[in-house]
Amino acid sequence: MSVIENAQDTTQETEEQFRLLVQGVTDFAIYLLSPAGIVTSWNAGAERIKGYCRHEILGQHFSCFYTEEDRTLGEPALVLATAAKEGRIEKEGWRVRKDGSRFWAHIVVDAIRDDTGSLIGFAKITRDITERKEAAAALEKANLSLFQAQKLESIGRLTGGIAHDFNNLLTVISNGLEVLARQSRTPLDMKMIDGMRIAIDRGSTLTQQLLSFARQQPLQAEVHDLNELVRNFEPMLARARNLATRVELEFRSQHACALVDAARFETALLNLVVNAIDAMPEGGTVKIVTDSVDTEEPLSAALPAGQYIRVSVQDTGIGMPQEVLAQSLEPFFTTKPVGKGTGLGLSQVYGFATQSGGDVLISSEEGKGTAVNLYFPRTEPAETLSIPGATAVETVLLVDDEPEVLGLSSEMFKSIGYEVVVASSAAEAEDILRGRTDINVVFSDITMSHGKSGIELARTVRLEYPGIKIVLTSGYPLAALRREHGTIGEFTFVHKPYRLADVAKALRA
Template identity: 55%
Template sequence: MTGDELPDDAELTDAQRFQLAVSSIRDYAIYMLDINGNVTTWNNGAERFKGYTEEEILGTHFSRFYTEEDRQAGIPARALRIALTEGKFEDEGWRVRKDGSRFWASVVIDPITKKNGELIGFAKITRDVTEKQQAATALAQANAALFQSQKMEALGKLTGGVAHDFNNLLAVASSGMDVLLAQHPELQGSRTLDSMRRAISRGASLTQQLLSFARQQPLQSEEHDLNALINDFESVLRRAGNSSIQFKIQIDSNTLPVNIDAARFETALLNLVVNACQAMPEGGHLAISTNRIRLKEKAVNNLPAGLYAEVRVSDTGIGMTPDVAARAFEPFFTTKAPGDGTGLGLSQVYGFITQSGGEVVIVSEAGIGSSFSVYLPAVESNAARERNEGRLDIETVLIVDDQLDLLEVTAELFRTLGYEALTATSGAEALAVLERTPIDILFSDVVMPNSISGVELARLTREQYPDTKIILASGYPLPGLSATQGGVAGFSFLNKPYQLSDLAKTLRSKA
C-alpha cells in the first residue's frame, strides 16, 4: 500500500472511519480549533461554504470568517468564551467567504476537553442557512406590509365615516345660520355669527382632509406630465422653505405622463416639502427628483409590476425612528408641539396617492434625514407606445456615486447613449433599487466613504443578480484599490476620468 492509498475498510480504525466520514460531508462545515481559535482540521463542506482549501486555512484564526464589524466587536472571542463557560455556543449571523461575499450561517461551537477537564480545543459546525433567513425576512416583511395595509384600510373606513357624519352636522349648522340671518337681517355682520361661520368653514376643510385620507374624495384625473407640473409649481415649492435650506430639483429628462388630479398632486407635493422644511429648523438640504422606473411585482408594497413615475422628496433633517415612520401616515398622528400641526398633512398625501393607484414609501433614520418616494402608474400615449415598440431592447443602468454632480453628469451621459438611467448615492440605496427594479447594468464608484464600497456592492450584486453586468470606476489606480478594497478582479473597470469611447467599449465587452 502506497502512502497515497487508503487502507481497506477492514483495516480502518474507528478514528479513521470517523475522520473519513467528517471529511466527506459537504452540507456542513465541520472543523476543529485549538485553544486559541486557530483552525486545525478542515472538511469538504467547510471548503465548499467558505472557499478556502485546507492548505490555505490550517493554522489561521477562525475570526477571518467573521465580518469586520463583528471582529471589531469581539464576537469571535466571545463565542469561544461562552462555549467554554456554558458548554456550548449557538448563534446565527453573517459570515464572509474567501471572495468577500457573505452568507447567513447557523453556528455551533463545543469545547473539547480531556477526561481531567483540560481544554484541548473546540469543535465547530457551520450550516449555510441563507435561503431560510431570506425566506423568514421576506415573510416578516410581507406580514408587516399586510398589517399596515389592513390598519390603514380600517383607519380609512373609520375616518371616512366620521367625516361624512361630521359634514352632515356642519350642513345643519351652516343652513341654520342662513335661516337665522334671513329671519333676522339685523344680525348681519354680528361678530359672533362671523366667528361661527369661520369655524364651520374650518370644520369643512378638516373633513375634506379626512375624506382625502379615506380615499373618498372625488378626483378630477387627467393625463399630465409630472415633470411639467413640478416645473410650473417650482416657485411655490421654493417659497415653502427659507434661506437656510438649500433647495434642489432634479428632473428626469424624459416626460413622465400619469393620470392625476393636478391640483391635488400639487397640494400633496407641497405637503411633503413643508414637512421636510419643518424637519430642518437649523437648515439643511432638500431635494426633489423624478424618475421613470420599472418595478418588479410587489416590489413596492402591493403595486403590480410595470412602469411608474417616481417623485422623491428628500431632506437632511431630524429624521424619524422606525416606530414614528410606521405611524407617519395615520390621521392626527404628529410629533409636533400642540398647536403646531393637525397631523393630517401626510395622511392626506397617502390617501390621495393610493386613491390615484400609487404608493408612498418612507425611508428615514433619526438624525440623518427622511426620503418620501411617491410612485404613480405611468401612462403612454399611442404615439409613445409606437415609438417604444421598437425599443424593447433598451437597457436600464443603475449609477452609484456619492458625488451628486458627477452622478447627474454620468446619468445624462448614459441617457445620450440610449440607456434608461437610475441613480443612487450609496451602496445601501443601490441595493434597495436592485431589489425592486430590474437592472441590466450596475455602474458604481469604488470608494464611497459613508457606504459599503463599490467592490462589496459589486460582489453582493453578482451573488444576488448574476445576470447584471457590473462596471466599476475610480480615480484611484488599480494597485491602490487592490491594497485597500480587496481588488476588482472579475469586474470591468474604468479609470476616472474616462472618455466616451472608453465607456462605450466597456459597455460592449462581455465582462
C-alpha cells in the same frame, strides 16, 4: 492474527470510514480546533462554504472567520470559553469568507475532552443559512407592509364614516344659518353668523382632509405630465421656502405621464415641501426628483410589479426615528409643537396617492434626512373625468332620513322661492309621486338607513317619471358612492354640507 491486531485493524477501518464521511459532507463546514482555537482539520464543506483550501487554513486561528466588529468585541474567545465551560454552544451570526464576503452562519461548537476530562480541543460545525435568513426577513417585511396597509385601511374606513356623519351635522348648522341670515338681523347678529360660517368652513375643510386620507375625496383625474406640473408649480414652492433653504428640481425621465388630479397633486407636493423645510431648522436643500420606475417585484402591498412614475421629495433635515416613521401617515399624528400642524398633511398625501392607484413609501434616517416617495401608475393620455350639470326646477320633493337635515333644508329651499314637499324615506317619496303631478325635481340623500337608497329612488323616478329632474346629495364622496352603488354620473350631485348658492346653482342651472 491476534485479537489485539484484529481490534487495531477494526479501529483503523472505523476511523478511516469516519474521516471519509466527514470529508464527503459539503453542506456543512466540519473541522477541529486546538484548545487555543487553531484549525487542525478541514473538510470539503468547509472549503466550499468559507473559501479556504486545506493548506491555507490549517494552523491559522479560527477568528479569521469572524467580522472585524466581532473580533473587536472578543466574540471568538467568548465562544470557546462558553463551549469549554458548558460543553457546547450554538448560535447564529455573520461570518466572513476568504474573499471578504459575508454570510449568515449557524454554528455549533462542542468541547472535546480525553478520558481524564482534560480539554484537548473543539469540534466546530458551521452551516450557511443566508438564504433562509433573507427569506425570513422578506416575509417579515411583507407582513409588516400588509399590517400597515390593513391598519391604514381600517383607519380610513373609520375616518370616512366620521366625516360623513360630521358633514350631516354641518349641513344642519349651515342651512339654519342660511335661513337666519335672510331674516332681519342686527349688525351684532350678522357678525356672529359670519363667525359661525367661518367655523363651518373650517369644519368642512377638516372633513375633506379626513376624506382625503380615507381615499374618498372626489378626484377630477386627468392625464398629466408630472414634470410639467412640478415645473409650473415651482414659483409657489419657492414662496414656501425661507432664506436658509433652497428648492431644487431634477427630472430624470423625459416622459412622466400619470392619471392624477392636478390640484390635489399640487397640494400634496406643497405639503411635502413645507414638511421638508420644517425638518431643516438650520437650513438645507429640498430636492424634488421625478423618474420612471419599472419593477418586476412588488414595491409594497399596494404597488404590484409594473411601471410607475416616482415623485420624490428629499430633504437634508433631522430625519425620523423608526417609531415615528411607522406612524407618520396616520391622521392627526404629528411631532410638531401645538399650533404648528394638524397632523393631516402626510395622511392627505397618502390618501391622494392611494386613491390615484399608487402609494407613499418613506425612508428616513436620524440626522441625515427624509425622502417621501410618491408612486403613480405610468399611463398614456386618456379622457378626463367629468360630472354633468343640472337642470332648472320649481317644485322640489326633498328626501332625507335625518329629521334635522330635512327640516332646515326645507326652510332653506322655501327661502329662495321654491315649493317643497318632504319625505323621510324612498318609499314615502314614491307614495307622494304617485299622488301628485306637480313635482318638478327630486332632491334626495343617497344613503338612507332603511329601505331603498337614494340611488334606487332616482332610478325608479327616471324610469317611471322621465319628466322629473333628479338631484342627489350625500356626505359621502363620489368615489365611495360609486364603489357601493355603481355609476351615478347620470344624476346631478351636490355634496353635503351644501350652501344656498350650491343648491340654487343646481336647481337653476
